[in-house]
Amino acid sequence: MSFDYTPFLRADLPAPATRFGGFPKYNFVGGHNDAGSVPVADLAAAASAVLTREGPTLATYGLNSGPQGYTALRQGIARHLGSKAGLACSADDILVTSGSLQALDLINAVFIQPGDTAIVEEGCYGGAMTRLKKLGASYVGAPLDGDGIRMDALSNILDNLKAKGTVPKFVYTIPTVQNPTGSVMPVERRVELLRLAASHGIPIVEDDCYADLIWDGDRPTAIKGLPGGDRVVYCGSFSKSIAPALRVGYIVADWPVLSRMLPLKTDGGTGALEQMVLAEYLAGSFDDHVAALRSTLKGKCAAMMEAVNREFGAAAEFSAPKGGIFLWVTLPDAVDTMQLFKAAGAEGVAINPGGEWSADAAAGSHKLRLCFANPSVEEIREGVAKLAEICHREFGVPVRSGNVGRSG
Amino acid sequence: MSFDYTPFLRADLPAPATRFGGFPKYNFVGGHNDAGSVPVADLAAAASAVLTREGPTLATYGLNSGPQGYTALRQGIARHLGSKAGLACSADDILVTSGSLQALDLINAVFIQPGDTAIVEEGCYGGAMTRLKKLGASYVGAPLDGDGIRMDALSNILDNLKAKGTVPKFVYTIPTVQNPTGSVMPVERRVELLRLAASHGIPIVEDDCYADLIWDGDRPTAIKGLPGGDRVVYCGSFSKSIAPALRVGYIVADWPVLSRMLPLKTDGGTGALEQMVLAEYLAGSFDDHVAALRSTLKGKCAAMMEAVNREFGAAAEFSAPKGGIFLWVTLPDAVDTMQLFKAAGAEGVAINPGGEWSADAAAGSHKLRLCFANPSVEEIREGVAKLAEICHREFGVPVRSGNVGRSG
Numbered sequence: 085m086s087f088d089y090t091p092f093l094r095a096d097l098p099a100p101a102t103r104f105g106g107f108p109k110y111n112f113v114g115g116h117n118d119a120g121s122v123p124v125a126d127l128a129a130a131a132s133a134v135l136t137r138e139g140p141t142l143a144t145y146g147l148n149s150g151p152q153g154y155t156a157l158r159q160g161i162a163r164h165l166g167s168k169a170g171l172a173c174s175a176d177d178i179l180v181t182s183g184s185l186q187a188l189d190l191i192n193a194v195f196i197q198p199g200d201t202a203i204v205e206e207g208c209y210g211g212a213m214t215r216l217k218k219l220g221a222s223y224v225g226a227p228l229d230g231d232g233i234r235m236d237a238l239s240n241i242l243d244n245l246k247a248k249g250t251v252p253k254f255v256y257t258i259p260t261v262q263n264p265t266g267s268v269m270p271v272e273r274r275v276e277l278l279r280l281a282a283s284h285g286i287p288i289v290e291d292d293c294y295a296d297l298i299w300d301g302d303r304p305t306a307i308k309g310l311p312g313g314d315r316v317v318y319c320g321s322f323s324k325s326i327a328p329a330l331r332v333g334y335i336v337a338d339w340p341v342l343s344r345m346l347p348l349k350t351d352g353g354t355g356a357l358e359q360m361v362l363a364e365y366l367a368g369s370f371d372d373h374v375a376a377l378r379s380t381l382k383g384k385c386a387a388m389m390e391a392v393n394r395e396f397g398a399a400a401e402f403s404a405p406k407g408g409i410f411l412w413v414t415l416p417d418a419v420d421t422m423q424l425f426k427a428a429g430a431e432g433v434a435i436n437p438g439g440e441w442s443a444d445a446a447a448g449s450h451k452l453r454l455c456f457a458n459p460s461v462e463e464i465r466e467g468v469a470k471l472a473e474i475c476h477r478e479f480g481v482p483v484r485s486g487n488v489g490r491s492g
Numbered sequence: 493m494s495f496d497y498t499p500f501l502r503a504d505l506p507a508p509a510t511r512f513g514g515f516p517k518y519n520f521v522g523g524h525n526d527a528g529s530v531p532v533a534d535l536a537a538a539a540s541a542v543l544t545r546e547g548p549t550l551a552t553y554g555l556n557s558g559p560q561g562y563t564a565l566r567q568g569i570a571r572h573l574g575s576k577a578g579l580a581c582s583a584d585d586i587l588v589t590s591g592s593l594q595a596l597d598l599i600n601a602v603f604i605q606p607g608d609t610a611i612v613e614e615g616c617y618g619g620a621m622t623r624l625k626k627l628g629a630s631y632v633g634a635p636l637d638g639d640g641i642r643m644d645a646l647s648n649i650l651d652n653l654k655a656k657g658t659v660p661k662f663v664y665t666i667p668t669v670q671n672p673t674g675s676v677m678p679v680e681r682r683v684e685l686l687r688l689a690a691s692h693g694i695p696i697v698e699d700d701c702y703a704d705l706i707w708d709g710d711r712p713t714a715i716k717g718l719p720g721g722d723r724v725v726y727c728g729s730f731s732k733s734i735a736p737a738l739r740v741g742y743i744v745a746d747w748p749v750l751s752r753m754l755p756l757k758t759d760g761g762t763g764a765l766e767q768m769v770l771a772e773y774l775a776g777s778f779d780d781h782v783a784a785l786r787s788t789l790k791g792k793c794a795a796m797m798e799a800v801n802r803e804f805g806a807a808a809e810f811s812a813p814k815g816g817i818f819l820w821v822t823l824p825d826a827v828d829t830m831q832l833f834k835a836a837g838a839e840g841v842a843i844n845p846g847g848e849w850s851a852d853a854a855a856g857s858h859k860l861r862l863c864f865a866n867p868s869v870e871e872i873r874e875g876v877a878k879l880a881e882i883c884h885r886e887f888g889v890p891v892r893s894g895n896v897g898r899s900g
Contacts (some may be wrong), residue, residue, distance in 0.1 A: 086746055086748075087723040094602060097895045099755070100751035104554075104558025107552065112871070114553060131534045131536060131540065136536055139532030143526060148515065160511065182590055328553045329551075329552065329763075330764060331764070338494055340508075343509045346505070352739060358766060422595035
């Protein structure tokens with residue numbers, strides 16, 4: 085008999101995890117990337133160069149750079165954001181985090197307390213919403229169109245909250261390659277968002293972790309880079325542009341915000357080796373790599389859209405993403421994607437049910453997110469065909485796949 | 493005018509951080525290590541080998557290994573603990589963490605809620621106590637002697653708590669190279685500790701992060717490795733044996749505990765590159781490296797003891813550590829080491845005031861911790877001389893340094 089820890093555990097813990105059983109055969113979820121695109125040789129060369137040159141600094145916490153992270157990496161991020169995102173900042177304005185998930189945790193930790201309200205996007209990164217919920221906050225989803233948040237709708241939401249005496253803690257947005265819709269908010273709308281936020285006196289949280297993956301490579305100016313951007317707390321990541329297993333993200337914010345986050349970052353610093361290798365690589369072939377990765381992902385995106393069109397026909401609606409790693413699909417009202425998620429999962433096809441990616445779970449209940457970066461084109465074709473088959477079996481749709489009618 | 497975030501920040505945040513201004517000239521604090529001992533070339537070779545072989549797996553979160561961490565690393569840790577610490581475990585029993593600080597955070601997160609009581613050691617790692625305090629828990633310090641926790645005293649503490657109806661959540665101990673005293677708990681006493689914990693039905697948290705650094709290289713069996721060790725949650729780290737800037741620690745525990753921690757580890761996994769490089773290096777020249785590092789640290793420890801003896805003479809009392817990176821020094825009652833900490837800090841000599849490393853802060857107020865791994869022998873000599881000078885100026889002791897009397 086093993087010792088029974090139950091009486092010693094906190095009463096309010098989430099449900100226990102189950103053992104990891106490996107990835108599903110058709111893995112259309114998560115921020116995984118294209119395995120063939122990981123710049124293995126260049127990362128190895130970067131590791132070797134930077135360790136040979138600066139390895140002994142590993143003997144100190146934080147590499148002599150202090151708790152904001154490795155100075156050379158922060159300088160590299162500042163250069164990158166200046167040239168690619170029109171965001172002028174310096175190493176002093178940057179806090180390196182252990183992935184952009186820690187960035188979100190730190191942002192929430194300084195702003196959110198139970199009972200607070202945040203504004204998110206109507207289709208929204210699921211992890212952002214579960215984090216808010218866990219902290220006892222509620223959120224309102226701002227409606228989206230093909231250019232991101234609809235400003236008329238946001239204005240109404242802010243007015244309604246104001247009428248109720250509620251000041252939201254921030255507007256959380258992924259303006260560039262929105263998750264899950266893949267849209268890109270044009271600059272004029274970013275200016276309008278800043279104007280609205282200013283008129284209500286509230287901050288904005290800009291999550292830009294997919295922005296390197298915009299198909300044409302031409303990122304609009306970050307919201308934080310526009311006039312009035314001092315009300316923006318910005319975060320980014322290398323997970324999507326290099327490799328998700330590397331856990332390095334960052335926050336760009338003014339010192340009055342960063343200085344409150346630092347005491348809450350109790351991990352003794354973000355992994356130094358990863359920071360060193362990324363800094364070295366960022367100063368090297370990063371830009372060429374990202375250009376090649378974009379082209380690979382664009383090809384997989386085309387394969388995914390083609391497969392969904394072929395297998396689901398008129399039953400599936402979507403807009404072509406402007407970049408990124410996912411497709412946001414609307415199925416007929418008859419389809420409950422949570423049920424589809426379970427049925428498909430049991431047969432090795434993993435999807436994100438739309439309810440988990442929607443501020444209004446019911447409104448997302450016949451939508452789904454399909455990630456295309458990790459599976460091969462072959463797996464995309466097979467997996468989507470299998471998904472259509474399961475969907476037909478469960479819900480009677482799609483009625484046609486390709487030129488073949490399915491028996492009802 | 494920048495945007496004022498103040499009204500949006502949580503009301504209960506800790507004081508803001510100050511800008512990092514570089515390390516002090518004489519750095520006798522923190523878990524920093526000997527810079528010349530970082531195995532730079534071998535780490536670079538390990539990085540190159542493992543990236544070349546397995547680099548593409550970086551494209552998935554968690555390297556296809558699931559949220560417990562890179563399988564090869566967990567296997568290596570299990571082998572290491574089996575052969576060095578007499579702790580039989582498998583990869584399934586291990587959760588890789590982002591440093592042992594995250595390990596402590598996860599342990600506290602599953603066990604501690606406001607109002608709880610924990611038992612710590614009377615001289616104790618400061619970060620362990622600040623974490624408990626932050627979570628609203630209180631702690632009782634168990635008295636130490638040269639062999640670690642005194643079991644008669646612990647027995648009394650447990651009886652007293654029981655009489656008050658208090659069940660402590662756990663006993664937190666660093667049995668091997670105790671922080672700050674540098675003692676090693678003999679196996680018989682470990683058995684006795686398990687017996688006491690069993691008779692009160694409580695768990696033990698065993699923090700073994702310095703255990704590789706015992707001078708004679710011969711680690712006693714971990715408490716968790718002894719019969720009844722199922723009541724022990726064990727954690728360790730590579731920070732002290734390879735480099736603190738690498739943020740890889742681990743927890744060894746039964747699945748009923750690990751499965752409750754996993755949902756709370758919201759960082760998307762511990763840095764993969766660090767895990768891969770450590771796994772490769774652990775299977776390679778790790779043991780030889782640690783042997784060499786021990787010898788270097790033992791030399792620096794001797795230099796520190798010699799310097800303290802020379803500069804403080806009879807005013808300083810300490811026991812020779814049995815391993816590790818720090819010396820725990822008691823000064824005369826007249827000396828307030830918090831005041832000494834401030835005065836010395838202003839002149840570039842960083843020390844840990846004993847109150848921060850003591851469960852009873854007042855009892856530790858004339859003690860201090862001096863870390864010797866990072867400074868050179870030269871810096872140890874100069875810095876301790878300077879510290880004695882400042883101490884004499886502030887408190888009139890020591891009255892003699894070396895053969896030289898100080899004017900009162």
